[in-house]
Amino acid sequence: MRLNRSKGSLLRAISSNVTVILIAVILLIVNNKNVDLAKAEDPYRYFTWTVSYGDMYPLGIRQQGILINSQFPGPEIYCNTNDNLVINIINLLPEPFLISWNGIQQRRNSWEDGVYGTNCPIPSGKNFTYTIQVKDQIGSFFYFSSFAFHKVAGGYGPIRILSRPKIPAPFAEPAGDFTVLIGDWYSYDHTHLKTVLDGGIQIGLPNGVLINGRGLNGQSFTVEPGKTYRFRISNVGLQSTLNFRIEDHSMKLVEVEGTHTQQSTYSSIDIHVGQSCSVLVRADQFAKDYYIAVSTRFASTTLTSTAFLHYANSVTPATGSPPLGPTSQYDWSLNQARSILTNLSASGPRPNPQGSYHYGSINVTRTLRLSSSAGFIDGKQRYAVNSVSFVPGDTPLKLADHFKIPDVFRLGSILDYPPDALMHLGTSVMAADYRAFIEIIFENHEDIVQTWHLDGHSFFVVGMDGGLWSPASRRQYNLKDAISRCTTQVYPNSWTSVYVSLDNVGMWNLRTEFWARQYLGQQFYLRVYSPAESTRDENPIPKNALLCGRATK
Structure with missing residues (x-):
């Protein structure tokens, strides 16, 4: 009995010591501000990218374009929900460079957003390492070069975020998963186009359409008869709505910018600039090659590019037109846009159904009416939101806000509604409260399709229609299963309304995806602020943050 009591005492002592050690380790981790417990269990994926100029021939003529690891388009980011991405960018361009992540929400981390309002560009010959967690996200997105009109020169690539195995997608695993980057393209080098815009002149219509960087020699996607394949399609272009279709094949829409959709079937689909989606295609036709066609919409001249759906046992090329x-x-x-709805029975990146977020029953605390305009300021072409044409400050706005540098921007420099005022220049920043639930109405009084994007958030597209918006328009809002996405179109002389929960502290860019207009001022920043200024709400400034402008002091 004495021996047993001694053993028991020894075991209790060992257990107590182990507990003390474990507590000490946990406290050490918690007290280390550089370690995030939420990230500790999630894998890290490391990338090193070298950015350089190189010759490319997308429309059959030599152009100077931006390559990433000597590739155009750039390498794919392939990851799972909650993965941590560590991306080292080495800039070998002779000028500064930035990359932004279209649709990656950067939870609590606008420091890594990659637009000039939040980040200093990477100097020539230097490097910068982005650290991003794809927190609670799935789906199809892309990255792009965001600084100095570089987007026209390339520097873009796909992002694919897969669901965790324990949270299956609401469709059977496809036999293959293809990425398709589509976009309009100019045959002029970006330096020439930038000079034209800087001179206050419009740059005209694009010269062609690319599919995965090719305009003339189409790519082939090989499929096995009887099997189903996923196509992730992103419009990475500059201004054009593009229609995507596959000869004699239907497409089942299953995902839009991270949201599983009700699985409607289409013979073709309009994808507006900046938007991404996924479709399932079943190889159920006679074994031959079929055209994949992508063409511009709503323009005086239709531009078309083709690729091919190649059946593995095909010996017959695509024929005809x-x-x-x-x-x-x-x-x-x-009508097609209105038919794209959220799949309420599907789980998203988390086990709980997406439909458990009853956005229609949340009280709206603020309404923004945003109207775009085009005109001339001092004899030069400019574009504006609510009469303010954005001009960058001498210091990135996020840094100016963090270091409390005066006179870089002024909160309230853009109003919540279109004013009766002339278009003017300004570094427009709108104040917004953390956790506010707001309504944004995009008003389009022009004869072109416009597309708008909000960094750091997704929003519910609750309504869109022709004519003028009025409070009575709310009667037609979809308050049940509207699609949640981060980029939405607004048709000519029409309006689109969205609901968004401002649940992500930071300095976030709200912009047109029509890139010449964005470059000439059609954007502003939404400062989502928490008075607690706690690291629970927003990550601290990264130790490797680049400093420029007045922040260098």
């Missing part, structure tokens, strides 16, 4: 796109204009596209 590529399939035609929709002949009707805006009504067809508007």
Whole structure:
């Protein structure tokens, strides 16, 4: 009995000591501000990218373009929900460079957003390492070069975020998963186009359409008869809505910018600039090659590019003409957009159903009406939101806010509604409260399709229609299963309304995806602020943050 009591005492002592050690380790981790417990269990993926100029021939003529690791388009980021991405960018361009992450929400981390309002560009010959967690996200997105009109020169690539195995997608695992980057393209080098814009002149219409960087020699996607394949399609272009279709094959839409959709079937689909989606295609036709066609919409001249769906046992090339796109204009596209809805029975990146977020029952605390405009200031072409044409400050706005540098921007420099005022220049920043639930109405009084994007958030597209918006328009809002996404179109002389929960502290860019307009001022920043200024709400400034402008002091 004495021996047993001694053993028991020894075991209790060992257990107590182990507990003390474990507590000490946990306290050590918690007290180390450089370690995030939420990230500790999630894998890290490391990338090293070298950015350089190189010759490319997307439209059959030599151009100077931006390559990443000597590739155009750039390498794919392939990851799972909650993975931590460590991306070292080495800038070998002779000028500064930035990359932004279209649709990656950067929870609590606008420090890594990659636009000039939040980050200093990477100097020539230097490097910068982004550290990003794809927290609670799935789906199809892309990255792009965001500084100095570089987007026109390339420097873009796909991002694919897969669901964790324990949270299956609401469809069977496809036999293959293809990335398709589509976009309009100019045959002029970006330095020439930038000079034209800097001179206050419009740059005109694009010269062609690319599919995965190719404009003339189409890519082939090989499929096995009877199997189903996923195509992740992103419009990485500069201004054009593009229609995507596959000859004699239907497409089942299953995902839009990280949201599982109700699985509607389409013969073709309009994808507006800056938008991404996923479709399932079943190889159920006679074994031959079929055209994949991508063409511009709503323009005086239709530009078309082709690729091929190649059956593995095919010996017959595609013949005849590529399939035609929709002949009707805006009504067809508007009706299709309204049919894209959230799949309420599917889980998202978390086990809980997405439909458990009853956005329609949340009280709206603020309404923003945003109206775009085009005009001349001092004889030069400019574009504006609520009459303010954005000009960058001498210091990135996020740094100026963090270091409390005066006179870089002024909160309230852009109003919540279109004022009765002339268009003017300004570094426009709008104040917003953390956790506010707001309504944004995008008003388009012009004869072109516009597309708008909000960094750091997704929003519910609750309504869109022609004519003028009024409070009575709310009667037609979808308050049940509207699609949640980060980029939405606004048709000519029409409006689009979205609901968004401002649950992400930071300095966030709200911009047009029509890139010449963005460059000439059609954007502003939304400062989502928490008075607690706690690291629970926003990560501390990274130790490797680049400093420029007045922040260098």
